[in-house]
Amino acid sequence: MVRRLMLLTLALLAVVGLSTPQASKAATMNYVRVMHASPDAPAVDIFVDGKAVLTSVPFFALSGQLALPDGTYTIDIAPAGAGVAASVFETKLTLEGGYTGTVAAVGSLGLGNFDVKLYEDNYSMTGAGMSRVRVIHGSPDAPAVDIKIAGTQNVVVKGAKFGDAATLEVPAGTYSFDISPAGSSTVLFTTPALRFESGWGYSLVASGFASKNFWVQSRVDMVK
Secondary structure (H helix, E strand, O other): HHHHHHHHHHHHHHHHOOOOOOOOOOOEEEEEEEEEOOOOOOEEEEEEEEEEEEEEEEEOOOOOEEEEEEEEEEEEEEEEOOOOOOOOOEEEEEOOOOEEEEEEEOOOOOOOOOEEEEEOOOOOOOOOOOEEEEEEEEEOOOOOOOEEEEEOOOEEEEEEEOOOOOEEEEEEEEEEEEEOOOOOEEEEEEOOEEEEEEOOOEEEEEEEEEOOEEEEEEEEEOOO
8 A cells, every 4th residue: 555655646746748658668667657536635745855846736637657767765745735744644665677557546535435546557559440448446435337338238347346447448439338336227327429549548537426526537548
């Protein structure tokens, strides 16, 4: 849990300007990014070795890729504007081995299920004519769900619980998805029509509370 939370802080440093890693990058570099997907967590400031490097990170910010050489970093997390002395978490983090991934702050402070999840990113080539889609269940009060092609009983993700992620490849095209309680035919939410390009990768993140402001965020992970 500590290592995952520290990866979150490092990934937050990359909100602008860094691109998707390519296969030619040195294996001693690590690539991380972050999603702030906790609907009731406040904005935060991030400090590295005592220096503020990012401020007022809001709900559902998604960083760009951050290239970090193997090494050890001292990280502090503090409420936005409160300064490093108000740090609520401090630790050292060692990164090594060419890791690539997305760290997501999910869950609810109010519900007591706040967590930091680490999801490995896959930048390999897709099958011919296919798109890669990762689905993340990040809604803290939603039940386990099945995800189906809209208007059908074709289940593409079955029984996903809060915090789970599933990755699939689908033929390139435009799709909508129905979200239902696991094992039920009741449709709780239907996504807008989403276009998936051949060779591209995407993340679909169920965010917000099921009881209010629920939405499925669509993010491009990889461009052919």
